[in-house]
Amino acid sequence: DAKTTQPNSMESNEEEPVHLPCNHSTISGTDYIHWYRQLPSQGPEYVIHGLTSNVNNRMASLAIAEDRKSSTLILHRATLRDAAVYYCILRPLGANSKLTFGKGITLSVRP
């Protein structure tokens, strides 16, 4: 499985934008980029996913580099509730494909 690399941690200030980077230099053409997050004492939660084009939803935006070797999850205005571990995952196209988690990045939000 193609791997992703994320920093271990990041800090941000409340109400400011947050950019969470992810490197995936060995991504293949059929790998989708998925982001999940895990709030303290909860199960993971889907955030967003994309293939080539940038994606927006109510939770976040996903910016994908033109060569697809990296991507950035953007939280437009961080809140204290956004403090969580964020996982960047490559998932091959196909209904039977796995979702394999790495270590993720721990986001702290300062009031």
Added chain:
Amino acid sequence: DARVTQTPRHKVTEMGQEVTMRCQPILGHNTVFWYRQTMMQGLELLAYFRNRAPLDDSGMPKDRFSAEMPDATLATLKIQPSEPRDSAVYFCASGLGTDNEKLFFGSGTQLSVL
């Protein structure tokens, strides 16, 4: 809101005892995943099912773990006999089974084996 339900939320047992964890996927979902989370190993995929058939259980210790789906509304993960190293949070997730499905996770079963 539809959600994945896991029972029990907490389980404390003694080494050697059988443990059964249950998961009720969201109605209409046909893929079910089992994960285990520890501080050391993070989130590990144990097994996953599609339409109640196991697709991959290579992440599961075969000698003591077993995963089944007796019907579409119930998935079970059993450990027999349990060992202290099995102490972890076990998560179940379900999805529609389509390409790039979103997975919805339960709140987990926190297992402590003494």
